[in-house]
Amino acid sequence: MPVAAADGKLAGLPRLGLGLGLRNVHFDAILSGEPQDLWFEAISENFMDSGGRPRAILHAVAERYPVVLHGVSLSIGSTDPLDRAYLASLKRLAQDIRPAWVSDHLCWTGVNGHNSHDLLPMPLTEESLAHVAARVRQVQELLERPLILENPSSYVRFAQSTLSEPDFLRALAEETGCGLLLDVNNVYVSCFNAGSDPIAYLDAFPCERVVQMHLAGHQDFGTHVIDTHDRPVRAEVWELFRIAWARTGGAATLLEWDDHIPGFDDCLAELRKAERYMAGDTVSSGAAECVRGGDGVSNPVGFLIPRAMASVMEDAA
């Protein structure tokens, strides 16, 4: 797909407003209530190979709401060959669900035929840029749509990196026509851990390429923070959102919550806080809460099936 064609398709993507990550604990609430002014982001891998209830639920949700697909295993930065079976399955799902767009992360998830199920950081070098750009072009060609890539949260910086993440993503977008998903919680997490300034990150970020934004909660361990998606959005992240949302010209905004997920109405209430900052309200700093102990596992993907499954055992045949 030529850059100009990708650019054109990108410009035509809708401004969806506020949305929620589609999680199994909310399935019944989403489908039983009156439709709201809302959209949903489905984790692609939770539905790609599904022949059971999750796929049926996604169909039903997509009939009532705009849906986007968000992947965690494209592994666009890996030096392994692109997984053609994965891409074919993703394309089938996209043809079936007709999402507003398809996104994934600037990361690699595995190498040498293995998958870590984590979003691992890229060395930000010219070699990586050329490598990722070539693969983005292949994916866009195959999916017949621009790919939307998200800045990941990170806990290390490769010693050989020569580019900043905003510069890397800007160059990638210009070379391929891909769009960007700006996760302001990831900006905060990565910058805090790197000891760098998140405002400077946003200043350098190509906000004009941003199609979507992510909000999420993280755990603050005092010495570092971890992107856990298990609690409300912190004040520092709301402030980044307030600044960035205006710069993107009103990008679609989505709340992710992947662990200790509250009820649907509580998630909606957290999401609706964004309206204050979209209206320009400044953020009052909340009391900092530091976590002592606990697992603090970064949470790139909710595992969907087990808690959604129902079963019975008969007495005899």
Place this chain on the structure above:
Amino acid sequence: MSVLADMQSRMHAALIDPHADPAAQALFAHDGRLGAAGGLAIYQRGYFLRIAACMREQFPALCHALGRALFDDFVADYIRDCPPERHTLYDLGRRFADWMEARRPDGDAPEAWVDFMIDLARFEYAAFTMFDAEGNEGNVFATSDTADSALRLQPAFALGRYRFPVASYYHAVRRGEAPLLPAPEPCHVALVRRDYITRTVPLSAPHYTFLAAMLAGSDVDAALARISARFGIDPMMARDMWCGAAGSRERWIEWGLFVAVDAGPVKDI
């Protein structure tokens, strides 16, 4: 190998085995709040904890049987020997039972509890797979009026044979009970899904043979002939087991085991 490929290989190797390459942290800048070792440690810790959490979701009964600490120890060894390969987390447990069989902790002196754990792992993964397998929801199921010659098993169906009553143990754990390890007892079960509910159906040995024949492509008559031959059962009695007053036919149709097809030639296996 490119510089990028080398860096990714070394970082991934450091996730699978944190002690394999102490120099791996040299890949990373030492600045920042975490430093190279601290940052890498977050990925190493997250790798195991994330997969262990998913494995506990896939194998709740095995986790109950072993206790969480021992279960996690098994998982740590398992993913070191068999790192995840596919993009889907649902695939994590696919090789677990075979790995336990190959790496039995009882070595050359087999112990029954190990056999139970292996069988339980096999059943749990079969049950887990059934929840999201291709099924027949949205399509027509067979009814009691469907001719025997048109009955075929639906796609979301599986059979299992075990040395222990693993299905009842599994369902007891799913109900929140704390069952004791059972004594050995041969166990045949079918798993079938209808309306997105997975049903476990305990089977007698002849019932298992009957359904195994159908799973291999036989029609009802050929499957009945199979159990008559295998178990020395009079053909009339075999038919009575199928469609007599206490036969299985009506219940199995109600539970969604069968779809109706245009009856054509079938192979008699």
